[in-house]
Amino acid sequence: MALRFEVIGRFNRARAAQLTLPHYICQTPLFMPVGTQGTIKGLTYSQLEDIGCQIILGNTYHLALRPTAELIDDMGGLHKFMNWDRALLTDSGGFQMVSLLHLADITEKGVTFQSPADGQPMLLTPEESIQIQNKIGADIIMALDDVVKTTITGPRVEEAMYRTLRWIDRCIAAHQRPHEQNLFGIVQGGLDPVLRDICVKGLVERDLPGYAIGGLSGGEDKDSFWRVVAQCTAALPEDKPRYVMGVGYPLDIVVCSALGADMYDCVYPTRTARFGTALVPEGVLKLKHKVMANDERPIDPTCSCMVCKTYTRAYLHCLVTKDALGSQLLSYHNLAYMMRLSKELHLSIVEGRFPDFVREFLKAQFPRGDVPEWVCNAMEVAGIDISSCCAHLSAPVYKASAIPNC
Amino acid sequence: MRFAVKATSGGGNGKARAGVLQGWGSFQHSVETPALLLSTRKGLPSFITPDLLQALPLPDSRLLHVSPLHFMECPSSRTISSMGGLRQMLGLPEHLFVSVGRDSIDSLPVIEGTNKLGASFETPSGRLLVRPEKYMEIISSLKPNLWATLADEVPAWAVEKRNKASVERTIRWLDECIALDLSGGEAILGAVVGGSSLEERSRCAKEVAKRNVSGYWIGGFGLGESMEERPALLNAVVDNLPEEKLRYVSGLGLPEEILEGVAAGIDLFDSTYIYHLTLGGLALVFPLDTVDKSRRSPFDFPPSSAVNDGTKINLSSTIYRKDKSPILEGCGCFTCRNHTRAYLNHLLNVHEMLAQILLEIHNTHHYLGFFRSIRRAIGCGTFDMFRQSFIESRRELFVSSMTCS
Numbered sequence: 002m003a004l005r006f007e008v009i010g011r012f013n014r015a016r017a018a019q020l021t022l023p024h025y026i027c028q029t030p031l032f033m034p035v036g037t038q039g040t041i042k043g044l045t046y047s048q049l050e051d052i053g054c055q056i057i058l059g060n061t062y063h064l065a066l067r068p069t070a071e072l073i074d075d076m077g078g079l080h081k082f083m084n085w086d087r088a089l090l091t092d093s094g095g096f097q098m099v100s101l102l103h104l105a106d107i108t109e110k111g112v113t114f115q116s117p118a119d120g121q122p123m124l125l126t127p128e129e130s131i132q133i134q135n136k137i138g139a140d141i142i143m144a145l146d147d148v149v150k151t152t153i154t155g156p157r158v159e160e161a162m163y164r165t166l167r168w169i170d171r172c173i174a175a176h177q178r179p180h181e182q183n184l185f186g187i188v189q190g191g192l193d194p195v196l197r198d199i200c201v202k203g204l205v206e207r208d209l210p211g212y213a214i215g216g217l218s219g220g221e222d223k224d225s226f227w228r229v230v231a232q233c234t235a236a237l238p239e240d241k242p243r244y245v246m247g248v249g250y251p252l253d254i255v256v257c258s259a260l261g262a263d264m265y266d267c268v269y270p271t272r273t274a275r276f277g278t279a280l281v282p283e284g285v286l287k288l289k290h291k292v293m294a295n296d297e298r299p300i301d302p303t304c305s306c307m308v309c310k311t312y313t314r315a316y317l318h319c320l321v322t323k324d325a326l327g328s329q330l331l332s333y334h335n336l337a338y339m340m341r342l343s344k345e346l347h348l349s350i351v352e353g354r355f356p357d358f359v360r361e362f363l364k365a366q367f368p369r370g371d372v373p374e375w376v377c378n379a380m381e382v383a384g385i386d387i388s389s390c391c392a393h394l395s396a397p398v399y400k401a402s403a404i405p406n407c
Numbered sequence: 408m409r410f411a412v413k414a415t416s417g418g419g420n421g422k423a424r425a426g427v428l429q430g431w432g433s434f435q436h437s438v439e440t441p442a443l444l445l446s447t448r449k450g451l452p453s454f455i456t457p458d459l460l461q462a463l464p465l466p467d468s469r470l471l472h473v474s475p476l477h478f479m480e481c482p483s484s485r486t487i488s489s490m491g492g493l494r495q496m497l498g499l500p501e502h503l504f505v506s507v508g509r510d511s512i513d514s515l516p517v518i519e520g521t522n523k524l525g526a527s528f529e530t531p532s533g534r535l536l537v538r539p540e541k542y543m544e545i546i547s548s549l550k551p552n553l554w555a556t557l558a559d560e561v562p563a564w565a566v567e568k569r570n571k572a573s574v575e576r577t578i579r580w581l582d583e584c585i586a587l588d589l590s591g592g593e594a595i596l597g598a599v600v601g602g603s604s605l606e607e608r609s610r611c612a613k614e615v616a617k618r619n620v621s622g623y624w625i626g627g628f629g630l631g632e633s634m635e636e637r638p639a640l641l642n643a644v645v646d647n648l649p650e651e652k653l654r655y656v657s658g659l660g661l662p663e664e665i666l667e668g669v670a671a672g673i674d675l676f677d678s679t680y681i682y683h684l685t686l687g688g689l690a691l692v693f694p695l696d697t698v699d700k701s702r703r704s705p706f707d708f709p710p711s712s713a714v715n716d717g718t719k720i721n722l723s724s725t726i727y728r729k730d731k732s733p734i735l736e737g738c739g740c741f742t743c744r745n746h747t748r749a750y751l752n753h754l755l756n757v758h759e760m761l762a763q764i765l766l767e768i769h770n771t772h773h774y775l776g777f778f779r780s781i782r783r784a785i786g787c788g789t790f791d792m793f794r795q796s797f798i799e800s801r802r803e804l805f806v807s808s809m810t811c812s
Binding site for chain 2: 040067313324
């Protein structure tokens with residue numbers, strides 16, 4: 002084990018913690034930007050530091066392809082290669098293979114696929130995934146799991162869950178650097194609470210440094226999504242970090258944090274930036290829209306990032322989707338927004354005002370009180386009273402003007 | 408605006424000069440010339456955000472070239488004015504903006520499109536016809552520190568009649584722009600054209616010199632003329648312009664072309680060199696200190712001229728896969744201080760935007776360094792030697808790299 006996880010604040014299930022990793026001391030809840038190929042698209046490491054990024058995610062599949070794990074190892078590990086001093090997390094490579102590759106198939110041995118380089122049949126085993134991740138050198142590495150889409154039902158889901166448990170033992174055995182890198186297990190089991198429970202218990206028996214909740218964010222309905230998260234966070238140990246993979250939208254992060262999760266990752270903020278969409282407390286701002294052409298306000302008047310302190314919506318409207326700088330500036334702001342969200346989650350829990358924060362967040366996102374039902378149900382389980390935010394729960398108090406202008 | 412010539416280079420025909428552009432109005436810095444204006448797209452560099460821009464050498468990196476053509480569609484002139492013009496809109500209040508119609512990267516003049524009503528340009532938004540009134544409307548909203556009047560630029564192969572017409576039109580538009588100028592005329596650079604005709608170049612320069620402008624923008628170069636005919640054409644213009652006023656030429660981008668322009672007495676340049684190098688995954692490595700033949704042997708560089716010709720290296724090449732050294736040892740730019748050739752090689756191979764960002768930073772830093780060397784040589788009275796040396800050493804490397812491969 003190469004981490005320390007210390008809970009320093011709570012509200013019901015939500016917790017704020019200090020996560021000490023070999024390269025950095027982090028505050029949770031936190032969001033991890035995805036730096037697929039050893040870089041966050043369009044941003045330098047100094048800008049990521051300015052914004053407050055604590056952990057960055059690298060994709061093992063892409064890095065193993067180019068520039069290869071051997072080369073990264075020769076360079077002294079991914080930290081040195083990228084010149085990133087803070088923490089890194091690598092995934093196992095399994096998910097990308099299954100979702101990106103034609104004719105990828107999962108057997109007991111591992112994931113078989115056609116090499117994208119030359120079409121040769123190849124096999125990614127749990128052992129090999131761990132070996133590659135050992136070479137890359139991230140602070141947190143993920144076990145190779147058998148992940149199925151949540152939209153799939155039937156015996157395949159059960160098979161995948163049991164295989165994931167068998168593979169975790171192979172991952173543990175193959176792990177060469179347990180004192181420098183933390184191997185997280187991933188809870189699978191689809192949307193079936195029985196399977197999820199078995200998987201949680203199985204992983205917890207192995208006493209891993211941390212646990213991830215996998216197999217979500219793949220098209221399942223939100224009602225099923227939050228229930229799986231709630232079940233897993235309730236069953237996973239208190240004193241270890243909990244990482245919900247592939248999440249996501251700010252709203253999802255707030256809900257999952259209320260339910261007791263600590264870490265998140267998603268391509269959404271940077272990807273949506275490249276399409277000209279900015280993240281704001283009210284939701285999203287589509288800068289491509291004609292309406293922005295003469296709007297002299299910053300993206301978000303409450304944001305103190307370099308982009309919001311310098312540029313107007315009108316100018317950014319000209320740049321987005323047309324010029325590289327548009328992508329860069331918007332990615333910068335969107336990640337700054339996510340870091341700010343992470344910080345607010347952490348601080349509001351530590352300072353004993355988490356429910357207020359949640360209510361403020363929901364009011365900004367749903368000014369008409371139309372908070373989705375799944376959020377209301379989740380918050381009830383989380384023990385947070387959001388009746389003042391929900392039109393159908395409280396007496397409607399509408400302003401006469403109505404349509405929000407963004 | 409205040410421009411003063413501080414020194415001229417001895418030897419040769421002694422036309423190279425070092426000058427100072429003195430801060431005025433919103434620009435409170437002094438800038439030495441000959442200087443490079445950094446190319447921009449809608450006012451900002453192609454890949455460098457303002458926080459990274461300020462890490463480039465100062466005050467050199469405060470000079471930006473901007474084209475009104477980038478603002479023909481949006482934001483509207485009214486919005487730009489409302490935002491306070493270029494400096495406020497771009498968040499670069501300490502920078503000096505020089506505006507020229509032509510943007511040599513992607514908004515080039517179209518000879519057959521221009522007519523008596525306006526100048527035609529081929530841009531990413533299609534073909535635009537720019538009338539003097541519209542041009543001045545954008546200029547007044549942008550409020551650049553210096554701006555060139557609207558010109559009809561023709562390429563080297565234009566027929567005599569067309570060339571003559573371009574001179575007439577350019578002078579007429581010069582007068583129209585001056586008349587429409589709302590800011591007292593301090594910021595105007597009179598446009599001088601004339602294609603490949605020595606007579607027309609002289610004639611145009613003489614006419615423009617009669618107008619009350621602060622300096623001159625020399626257009627019509629980099630549009631097909633040969634390197635051989637250019638010196639005479641440049642001299643035909645410069646010889647007819649007053650010594651004490653600023654001269655800016657567009658279209659001379661390569662190091663040899665810059666040296667040629669400096670030798671003819673030019674003070675300001677813009678260049679597409681950095682942009683094209685960056686897009687091509689190339690990084691400048693030529694030595695900036697005194698070009699001393701004995702210090703560089705052809706065998707210092709790998710024999711493949713496709714990868715390293717002594718001027719630049721092709722970072723996409725596999726020979727850099729594991730190279731842990733910076734692009735250029737001793738370079739103080741952000742890229743060389745923080746990243747390796749191996750990392751850049753990887754970024755280029757996986758088509759990541761960060762590659763262009765890091766390359767534009769390095770290449771800009773290096774090219775600004777080249778201009779510093781030029782100014783230093785003029786100051787020491789050794790410009791002609793510097794220029795000779797530079798050209799000869801590049802020729803040597805080409806020859807030797809060809810024989811080794």
